[in-house]
Amino acid sequence: MSEKVERAPYALIDGDSHVGMPLDLWDKYLDEEFKSHPDRPRHEVREEDGLAFFKCGRFSFPPKGFRGHLPPSGRPPGPLGGVDAGVRVREFMNPEGIDRTVLMPSRNIAPAYLGVPELGNAMAEAYNNWLSDMCNEYPDRMFGYGILNAADTDHALKEMKRCVFELGMPGVYVNPNVIGNTPDEYHTLNSEHYHPIYEAAQALGVPVAIHGFSDPYIEGFDRNWPSKIPLWSDINGFPMQGMNSLLALISGGVCETFPDLKLGIFETGVGWVPMMLDRLHERMEKFTPMVADSAPKMKLDPKEYIQRQIWFGFEPEDAFVESFIDWTGAPNRLIFAADYPHLDYEPGQTKEYLEDRKTISDEHKKMALHDNSIEFFRWEDTGAPKI
Numbered sequence: 001m002s003e004k005v006e007r008a009p010y011a012l013i014d015g016d017s018h019v020g021m022p023l024d025l026w027d028k029y030l031d032e033e034f035k036s037h038p039d040r041p042r043h044e045v046r047e048e049d050g051l052a053f054f055k056c057g058r059f060s061f062p063p064k065g066f067r068g069h070l071p072p073s074g075r076p077p078g079p080l081g082g083v084d085a086g087v088r089v090r091e092f093m094n095p096e097g098i099d100r101t102v103l104m105p106s107r108n109i110a111p112a113y114l115g116v117p118e119l120g121n122a123m124a125e126a127y128n129n130w131l132s133d134m135c136n137e138y139p140d141r142m143f144g145y146g147i148l149n150a151a152d153t154d155h156a157l158k159e160m161k162r163c164v165f166e167l168g169m170p171g172v173y174v175n176p177n178v179i180g181n182t183p184d185e186y187h188t189l190n191s192e193h194y195h196p197i198y199e200a201a202q203a204l205g206v207p208v209a210i211h212g213f214s215d216p217y218i219e220g221f222d223r224n225w226p227s228k229i230p231l232w233s234d235i236n237g238f239p240m241q242g243m244n245s246l247l248a249l250i251s252g253g254v255c256e257t258f259p260d261l262k263l264g265i266f267e268t269g270v271g272w273v274p275m276m277l278d279r280l281h282e283r284m285e286k287f288t289p290m291v292a293d294s295a296p297k298m299k300l301d302p303k304e305y306i307q308r309q310i311w312f313g314f315e316p317e318d319a320f321v322e323s324f325i326d327w328t329g330a331p332n333r334l335i336f337a338a339d340y341p342h343l344d345y346e347p348g349q350t351k352e353y354l355e356d357r358k359t360i361s362d363e364h365k366k367m368a369l370h371d372n373s374i375e376f377f378r379w380e381d382t383g384a385p386k387i
Contacts (some may be wrong), residue, residue, distance in 0.1 A: 002089060008354060010366060011099040012104025013373040016211075016266045016313040016337035017092075017345075018106040019131060019144075020082025029126035034119065050129050059113045079341040082106065085137040085372075092340045093141065096350040102377070103131060103144045104211055105173060105268065108345035111149035112175035120149040124159055132167040143239070145173040145209050150168025150187070151180065153196040160197070164206055170377035171207040171264070176245050189245055190252025202261040204242035207311070207376050212241035243276060247312070251280075255305040262376060266313035266337060271320030273312065277303055303328050313337035313374050314368070315344055316353035321360060321368075331364040 022028075035363075081088040093101060109127050111120030124147050131144040146163025148156040156174075163169040174197060178187040187193040189210065201208050242265050249255050249263055280302045284291050291298070300308075307330045314321055315337050325331045336353075339345045354365060373379070 008097075008366070008369065010370045012097055012350065012369050013336065014093075014096075014098045014101040014340075015264075015335035015373050015376070016104050016339040017101050017340040018082060018342060019134065020079070020106060020341070022083045022130065023109060025130050026126060029130045031122050031125065034122040037119065057103065060165055061310050064090050083134075083343045085134050089141065089341070092286040092338070092345075095347065096338065098338065098350065099351045100141055100143060100373075101340075102170065102373075103135065103142065104209070105145070105147050109147055110175060111147065112151045112178040114151075115179070115181050117149065117152040117155070121155040121159075124149045124155075128159065128163055128167060128169075132169070138237045139168075144169050145171045147173045148197065149177045150174045150197060151185075153193065156197050157200050160200055160204070160206060164204060170379065171209055172201065172209060173209045174239055176210050176212070187250050187251075190254055194254075197256070198261050199260045202258045202373045205260075205262070206377055207264055207345035208264035209264040209266060210245045211266045212245065215376060239268050241273055244274060246273070249310065250302050250305050251295035251298050253295070254297055255309055256297040256320055262309055262311070264311040264313065264335065265297075265378065266335075267339070268312075269320065270312050270314050270334070271318070273306075274320075274323050277327050285318050287303055306330050306333055311335050311372060315339050316349045316357075317346070325360075325364065332372055332375070334364075334368040335376060336368045358378070 079087075079091075092098065092348075094168050105127065111124045111197065114120045128144075128300065131146075135142040135144050137379075144167075146159065146167065146169040148163075150156055150161055160172050163172060174189075174194070176189060178185065178191075180186060180192065198208070200206075241242075245265050245268075254262070255261070266300050306328050311333045313335050314323070321334065324334065331338070352368075357365070
């Protein structure tokens, strides 16, 4: 193993990087009961007009019109560091001086969108088992968000406990909505459908991560977002999902109902947060009866909920970190997100953030790179890295 580059006198923590899509995941990890199921989750890398699309059941990503590329035959899409722990450590963690990384699912996992809860459950279990095995190759440095199938809350509660107590995962991940087969089976984060998950996570002290992305493409599903606008998915889809999530959690009463629940919103940037707070404050001031009627459970100033229980992932080149801190007064709610191995990641970005970002204080940098993750993931502070 190559030398790890020391960047600071404390452990550097990356709270949001991604794993890829092993092509043999289901063959190796899917429960035997579902391997012969006619609708078993299968990964398909299909070609249309020379572009690569990834499909699992009725879930397809990216949406049609996205310009991707085809991987070499037999290779998983994306860099090998997305599926190979050794490559990730050698090519990313050591050169960047990252001591710990917490791994998010990528385009391959969306159990709440399959429309068949039993298959979504099997899908989540298989993924979590694979992720646990990958992390166990570097158990002191690599950790995972256990994914829950929010479509089946009974199973989600069991899987949450398994992920935390058996697999040792420091947090869980839920899709930002549930898409069933009828409109009645569509649920957003503020729906009471999610409440059992929140209640259990609050009781266990487990943080719940929401990863923004544009609403998925599902054939025949009439709630799909229009995606014919160039760059819609990347430019609008991610921050819009963050806006929807924050509004659901704050004005939808989730934070008020579960005051000790730790929530994280990732992959959406943070520049939109001041704008949302400004608009919320304006509505609360000028349309007080309407706000009281529409959001009766929102008892606090919106930024107080952020200060109390909502963390945000940010990439080191995000130009709006300073604005977020000014508007929220919550530098302790930012989590550094390298976003490896996505194209957003640039080698050397950690060093650049630490040394060249002069408009952010050293204290706030340490919060984002260390302290805030220690609190969010319920880790003990290890001080200076010894890895």
